[in-house]
Amino acid sequence: MSNVPPVNPHALWERARRRFRRVRLTRTLLQLNKESRAIESELHFQRDYLAQLEEQARRRRREITTEHLDICRRLCMLDKQSNARN
Known part of the structure; x- marks a missing residue:
């Protein structure tokens, strides 16, 4: 028998899910920075x-x-002229 550890499908799935989430969050952050x-x-x-x-x-x-x-000023001058005439 070889020394290959048994594959845990749940662990593989969790690793892939976390990686996908990190990539998605990174893209979201980049988009938010751009905006x-x-x-x-x-x-x-x-x-x-x-x-x-x-x-x-x-x-x-x-x-x-x-x-x-x-x-x-103009109104004041006109008023003075008018008063001077009267």
Whole structure:
């Protein structure tokens, strides 16, 4: 007789099942990492876009404030001219 140990089908099945599970989990982790990187990339893009919009809003607020002050000065001058005529 040879020195080959008897084959335990249950042990073979368990080893194959664990290996398949490890491979499946590894693939799942790789897929999750890929999706995570895509989400991080999109988030970075959205943050940049938001920063641009905030800068545009600040610029526009300054423009509006300047325009408002100009209008107030003109109205004040017109009021003074009107009072000077009367």
